[in-house]
Amino acid sequence: MLQRDITTLKQNLQGAIKEVRNISHDLMPDVLDALGLLEALKQTCANLQERSGMQVRFNHIDLEPRYDPAIEVNLFRITQELLNNVQKHAKSGLVFVNLMDHGDTLSLSIEDDGVGFDRSVVTNGIGLKNVRSRVNMINGEIDVESAKDSGTLVNIEVPKTLT
Numbered sequence: 332m333l334q335r336d337i338t339t340l341k342q343n344l345q346g347a348i349k350e351v352r353n354i355s356h357d358l359m360p361d362v363l364d365a366l367g368l369l370e371a372l373k374q375t376c377a378n379l380q381e382r383s384g385m386q387v388r389f390n391h392i393d394l395e396p397r398y399d400p401a402i403e404v405n406l407f408r409i410t411q412e413l414l415n416n417v418q419k420h421a422k423s424g425l426v427f428v429n430l431m432d433h434g435d436t437l438s439l440s441i442e443d444d445g446v447g448f449d450r451s452v453v454t455n456g457i458g459l460k461n462v463r464s465r466v467n468m469i470n471g472e473i474d475v476e477s478a479k480d481s482g483t484l485v486n487i488e489v490p491k492t493l494t
Contacts (some may be wrong), residue, residue, distance in 0.1 A: 368403040368430070369394050372410055376428055383418050386425045393432040399493055405465045406430075406439055406489070412465075413441045413485055416458045421445025421483065437491055442484040447477045469493060 363371035369391060376389040397403070410428065417426050423445030431438045459475070462485075466473045471489030 363403060363407055367397045368406060369396075371403075371407050372428065372430060375407070375410060375414065379414050379418065379426075385418065385423060387414075387428065388425070389428045389430075391430045394430065395432060398437070398491060401493060402437065402469050402489060402491065405469045406437065406487075409462050409465050409487065410439065410441065412458050412462050416456075417441070417443045417445065417483075420448070423482070432491070435491060437489050439487040439489075440485065442482065444482045447479050447481045447483050449479050450475070450477055 362374050372391075373389055376387040379385065380387040414426065414428070417423050421443045423443035426441065426443040429438075429440045429442075463473060466487055466489065469489050470493065471487055474486045475483070476486075477483035
C-alpha cells in the first residue's frame with residue numbers, strides 16, 4: 332500500500348513538473364523574442380493541438396516580420412488567454428486563430444465551435460478581464476460574440492503603432 336502511494340505521488344510530481352515547464356515556456360517563449368509574433372503563434376497553436384487533441388487552425392495574412400514589442404507581447408498573451416479559455420470551458424473540437432495586417436491595424440480573431448456562454452451571465456471572468464486590459468494597453472478594441480450552444484468569436488483590432 333505504501334509503495335503504491337509513493338508511486339502515485341511520484342507520478343503526480345512528474346506531471347506537475349511537466350506542467351510548470353509548459354507554463355513557463357508559454358509565458359515568454361524564446362521564439363517570440365527571436366522570431367516574432369507569427370512564429371510564436373504558430374508554435375502556440377501547434378502546442379495546444381498536440382496537448383489537447385483539439386484541431387487548431389492558424390491563418391495569417393500580410394504580416395510583417397516584426398511589430399512593436401508591446402504589441403507582439405500583448406497579442407501573444409491575449410491569444411494564450413483566449414486559447415486557454417477555449418481549452419478549459421468551450422468543449423470545442425475546432426478553433427480558428429486568424430491574424431491579419433490591414434495596413435494601419437492588426438486584427439486578431441479567435442473562434443471556436445464550443446458550447447458558448449450566455450453573455451448576460453458571464454460578462455467579466457478573470458480571463459476576459461485580463462484580455463480587455465491588454466487590449467486597452469495597446470489602444471485596441473475588442474468585440475466578444477457568444478451565445479449558449481453556439482460557440483464564441485472574439486475579434487480584436489489594434490493600431491500597429493502605439494502613441
